[in-house]
Amino acid sequence: MSDETSLRSRREALKCLGFGGAGTLFVLAGGVLTPIDLAAASPPGDPRLIRSSKPLFVQISDSHIGFHKEANPDVVGTLNRTIDLVNAMPEQPALIIHTGDITHLSKAEEFDGAQQLLARLRATELHTVPGEHDTTDPGAAQYFARFGKQSGNKGYYSFDHEGVHFVGLVNVLEFKPGGLGTLGAEQVAWAVADLKARTASTPIVVFAHMPLWTIYAPWGWGTGDVEPIFQELKRFGSVTVLNGHIHQIVQKVEGHITFHTARSTAFPQPVAGQGDGPGPLKVPADQLPRMLGLTSVSLVKHPRALAIDDSTISDSTIAVAL
Amino acid sequence: MRQMLMVMVCAAAMEAEPATPPVSTVEIKNFHFVPDTLKIPAGATVTWTNKDDDVHTVMSASGLFVSGALDTGDHYSYQFTKPGTYQLACSLHPQMSQTIVVEQAVRVSQSKVNSPGALPAAGASRANAHHDPTIVPATARRRNRVRQFTAARENFSSRL
Numbered sequence: 001m002s003d004e005t006s007l008r009s010r011r012e013a014l015k016c017l018g019f020g021g022a023g024t025l026f027v028l029a030g031g032v033l034t035p036i037d038l039a040a041a042s043p044p045g046d047p048r049l050i051r052s053s054k055p056l057f058v059q060i061s062d063s064h065i066g067f068h069k070e071a072n073p074d075v076v077g078t079l080n081r082t083i084d085l086v087n088a089m090p091e092q093p094a095l096i097i098h099t100g101d102i103t104h105l106s107k108a109e110e111f112d113g114a115q116q117l118l119a120r121l122r123a124t125e126l127h128t129v130p131g132e133h134d135t136t137d138p139g140a141a142q143y144f145a146r147f148g149k150q151s152g153n154k155g156y157y158s159f160d161h162e163g164v165h166f167v168g169l170v171n172v173l174e175f176k177p178g179g180l181g182t183l184g185a186e187q188v189a190w191a192v193a194d195l196k197a198r199t200a201s202t203p204i205v206v207f208a209h210m211p212l213w214t215i216y217a218p219w220g221w222g223t224g225d226v227e228p229i230f231q232e233l234k235r236f237g238s239v240t241v242l243n244g245h246i247h248q249i250v251q252k253v254e255g256h257i258t259f260h261t262a263r264s265t266a267f268p269q270p271v272a273g274q275g276d277g278p279g280p281l282k283v284p285a286d287q288l289p290r291m292l293g294l295t296s297v298s299l300v301k302h303p304r305a306l307a308i309d310d311s312t313i314s315d316s317t318i319a320v321a322l
Numbered sequence: 323m324r325q326m327l328m329v330m331v332c333a334a335a336m337e338a339e340p341a342t343p344p345v346s347t348v349e350i351k352n353f354h355f356v357p358d359t360l361k362i363p364a365g366a367t368v369t370w371t372n373k374d375d376d377v378h379t380v381m382s383a384s385g386l387f388v389s390g391a392l393d394t395g396d397h398y399s400y401q402f403t404k405p406g407t408y409q410l411a412c413s414l415h416p417q418m419s420q421t422i423v424v425e426q427a428v429r430v431s432q433s434k435v436n437s438p439g440a441l442p443a444a445g446a447s448r449a450n451a452h453h454d455p456t457i458v459p460a461t462a463r464r465r466n467r468v469r470q471f472t473a474a475r476e477n478f479s480s481r482l
Binding site: 069070071104105106132133136137138175176179180181217218219220276277278279280 | 352353354374375376377379381383390391393394411413414415416417418
């Protein structure tokens with residue numbers, strides 16, 4: 001009897017956690033990153049999901065629409081759950097940034113399916129950069145046909161929103177075997193010039209698919225020719241550098257620059273150097289939702305501070321404690 | 323007499339330059355090209371098969387060719403007609419690399435042309451495999467040595 005009650009409670013708790021957003025909130029103020037523990041389980045609509053600040057934007061990454069292997073046979077379902085999580089936010093972010101690998105094989109039908117899913121987002125403005133999985137067709141034609149307009153088919157571009165300057169970079173198109181992601185001289189020169197035109201007090205968000213900082217070179221987790229851009233970023237008071245690609249959260253702070261990698265909405269990947277390579281990591285089905293999710297970034301102290309908040313489509317801390 | 327001369331020329335070439343077995347299949351497994359270095363005769367076709375759960379591509383560093391996305395079980399073939407050293411990689415995982423060394427076309431089974439009596443039926447069958455147009459391309463057949471080889475083999479066939 002008591003066991004049955006316990007099981008039911010557990011089920012209820014897990015159900016409650018289904019779309020619970022929890023994790024660690026990082027408040028970035030004047031370059032100092034302070035972690036704040038979040039409330040554990042937040043049901044849909046719970047104001048604690050977003051806390052006190054308005055979300056500036058939400059980052060979604062690595063949806064891999066078209067993937068159907070054991071690591072996640074239902075990538076449509078997990079992207080849908082991620083979208084539900086965003087749509088349940090009491091205050092909607094104005095922007096969604098997808099940091100690439102929208103599709104798995106760059107197929108037209110995969111892009112079409114992904115666009116139909118992303119159209120469910122209540123937020124109206126979607127910004128993207130391509131991942132290497134989005135650009136395997138000749139000329140990356142499928143990606144650019146859908147997402148190339150904003151950048152004049154270059155893939156990289158910048159824009160401003162609520163006093164924050166956003167720079168989207170592409171590090172998957174120029175190819176160097178045996179190396180890291182590459183931006184190319186033209187893009188590096190463009191980004192440096194773009195940043196030079198901003199005042200040092202402007203909060204900067206730089207986003208790309210592959211890490212812009214070297215996390216693990218043997219697996220190509222880095223960008224080889226990014227240094228001139230970081231030289232230029234050093235003078236800014238608040239810089240947030242976001243990427244996807246590695247399907248897990250890794251972060252660091254260097255001076256006023258916060259580096260943060262996002263989870264995938266599709267499947268996790270191994271920690272750097274563990275196993276043969278960065279392929280899909282198979283985990284028990286009940287663990288998968290705890291390894292997928294999104295990143296929301298909020299303005300907590302306009303105009304100098306951004307907060308980074310990771311949410312999973314389930315919750316790890318509480319589920320483990322049960 | 324002319325045909326006999328060609329056979330001798332061909333045999334001499336064989337002795338001077340030991341042939342490499344025409345390995346032409348590559349597995350992409352555990353984020354590696356297996357083998358990671360491959361020697362093939364000019365004109366050989368290499369077929370890569372993806373055995374990983376993840377997607378890979380086969381891409382020439384010089385931009386000569388790129389396979390497009392290879393999902394699990396997919397394969398891609400490319401015919402190397404010109405001798406030289408080719409650096410290849412996977413454009414999704416630039417840490418993966420492969421070197422293909424393409425040598426002047428010389429066939430292992432050519433040496434058997436000089437001793438047709440010792441050639442078993444199975445050997446003839448192997449030799450016929452070299453008539454496969456996917457392995458011996460028209461461009462390579464234009465090369466003198468290959469033309470000599472073909473003439474020699476035709477001569478051999480007519481004597482059977």
